[in-house]
Amino acid sequence: MNRKKTIYLAGPLFSHAELEYNCKLKDLLLKKGFSVFLPQEDAEDTIDEREKLNQECIFNKCVEGLDGSDIVVAVLDGVDVDSGTAWEIGYAYAKEKPVIGVRTDFRSLSDGIVNLMIEMAIVALAKDEDELLKMIEKFR
Template identity: 80%
Template sequence: MSKKKIIYIAAPLFTHAELEYNQKLKDMLLNNGFSVFLPQEDAEDAAQERERQNQECIFVKCVEGVDASDIVVAVLDGVDVDSGTAWEAGYAYAKGKPVIGLRTDFRELSDGIVNLMIEMSIVSLARDEEELLKVLEKFR
C-alpha cells in the first residue's frame, strides 16, 4: 500500500466562514484518503493563537508544512487571491510541488481567471470540490 499523499491547504483564514470552509476541505480530503496540513490547526495560525505565539513561529511551521507536503491546494476565491495563499503557492511552485487551484468564485478578471502569476504557477484549476477530487486522483 502506498503512503498517503500530504496536502497543504493554502487558504485565507481570517473569517468564520473561511475557517469553516477550510475545515470542510480538510475533512473531505481526509475522507478521500489524503493526509492534510491545515495551517489554522497545524501551525496554530488563528487569531487567538497569534496572541500566544510570535509570527515567526507560525511562519516557520507553515514553511515546514509546505516543505513536507506532496501537493498544495490553493483556495483562490475572492476579488484577488489572499496574499498569504499567493506566497504559499509561489513557494510550493519554486520547490517543484504541484499546486492545484480551487476557485469556486464565479468572478473573473478581464484577462484571466486569477492573477497571471498565480494562474501560470498552478497545474490545474478546479471550480468546485468534486472537480478538485478528480484532479487529485491524478496525483495519487
Template identity: 60%
Template sequence: MKGTIYLAGPLFSEAEREFNRKLAGMLRNAGYEVFLPQEDSADNSKSREKLDNATLFKKNVEGIDKSDLVVAILDGGSDVDSGTAWEIGYAWARGIPIVGLRTDFRTLGIEGIVNLMIEECAVGICINVEELVLFLEQR
C-alpha cells in the same frame, strides 16, 4: 495514504475557517493527509497572542516543505489572499505542484480566471470541490 496536501487559503473569517475545515475533511475522506494551517500551525487569533510571527511562519513553511501538493483556495475577487499567493510562489519555487480551487465565479475576463502569475504555476484550477477531488484522483 495518497500523499500530503498543504491547504493554502485565507483563514481570517469564521466562514473561511469553516470552509477550510470542510474542504480538509473531504480531502482526508478521499485518502489524503492534510496540513491545515489554522489547525496544524495553530494560526488563529488566540495563538497569535501567544506565538510570535516567526514561529507561525516557520510552522507553515515546514508544512509546505513536507507536502506532496498544495491545494490553494483562489476565491476573493481578482486577487487571491496575499498569504496564499506567497504560499503558492514558495511551493512553485520548491517544485511542489499546486492545484487551485476557484469557486468564485467572477473572472478577470480576457486575462483569465485569476492573476496570470498564479494561474500559470498551477497544474490545474478547479471550479468546485467535487471537481477538485476528481482532478486529484486522476493525477
C-alpha cells in the same frame, strides 16, 4: 505499501466562513485518503497566537508543512488571491510541488480567471469541490 500523500491546504483563514470552508475541504480530502496540513490547525494560525506575537513560530510551522507536503491545494476565491496563499503558491512552485487551485467564486479578472502569476504556477484549476476531488485523484 504506499504512504499517504500529504496535501498542504492553503487559503485565507480570517473569517468564520473561510475557516469553515477550509475544514470542509480538509474533511473531503481526508475521506479521499490523503493526509492534510491545515495551517489554521497544524500551525496554530489563530487570532490568539497572533495576539501572543507568535508570528515567527506560525511562519516556521507553515514552511515546514509546505516542505513536508507532496501537493498544495490552494483556495483562490475572492476579488484577488489572499496574499499569504499567493506566497504559499510561489514557494510550492519554487520547490516544484504541484499546486491545484480551487475557485468557487464566479467573478473573473478582465484578463483571466486569476492573476497571471498564480494561473501560471498552478497545474490545474477546479471550479468546485467535486472537480477538485476528481483532479486530486491523479496525484494519489
